Amino acid sequence: MRKVVFQNIDEKTKKLMLCQAEGGVYLFGYYSLQDSSADWDHFSYTMEDAMECCFEEYGVNREDWIIIEDQPKNCQQDFIIPTKIKGREDGNPVFGQLQQFIKGQWVDYEIPAKCISFDGLTGDQRLLTTGLVFEYEKALIEDKEKAIKILTALNFERPSIDPIIG
Known part of the structure; x- marks a missing residue:
């Protein structure tokens, strides 16, 4: 199980991710909003401990987390x-060279320059930059509440969300 939250955690950290792994849970911290490798990580033995740490240390509530799919092998x-x-x-x-699975195939991927604010980005750009585009598209079909949660996390204003969700 993996979960992500987008919020200004401290002066640098813009998002957090929890990732269930063998033997425990990794907490990844990011200094940017885009889909990229983490800037730091911590390890906890249980998801409960990791979530409690995120609440106590960073003020992240349980309902703030967005559940996302696990990564393939x-x-x-x-x-x-x-x-x-x-x-x-x-x-x-080939370390330093990445590929992403897009539309059924692996394509070369370079992490773009750090994005630390959604200011000036369109809705589509926010979804693409954060990597939540496929989670959002799936949620539109299967889980409208999750779709709303994603748009809210990406700073969409509530009046604009309702027409988008339909």
Whole structure:
């Protein structure tokens, strides 16, 4: 299970992700909003401990988290969209070269310049930048409340959300 939250945590941290792993839970912290590798991480033994830490240390409430899909095998757990190191599955990793799984195929991916604010970004740009575009598209069909939660997390104003969700 993985969960993500977008909010200004401190002077640097813009989002957090919790990732259930073998033996415990990783808390990833990011200094930017885009889908990228984490800038720091912590380890807890249980999801309950990790969530309690996020509440006590960063003021993140349980209802703030957005549940996102787990990554496929050989993918980087700290990305939202399935992302892997090129060649890892063949045993020939090319570190520093990434690929993302987009529309059924692996395509080369470079992490763009850091995005620390949604100011000036359209709705589509916010969804693409954060990596939540596919989670949102799926939620529109299966879980309207999750779709609303995603748009709210990306600073959409409530009056504009209702017409979008339909």
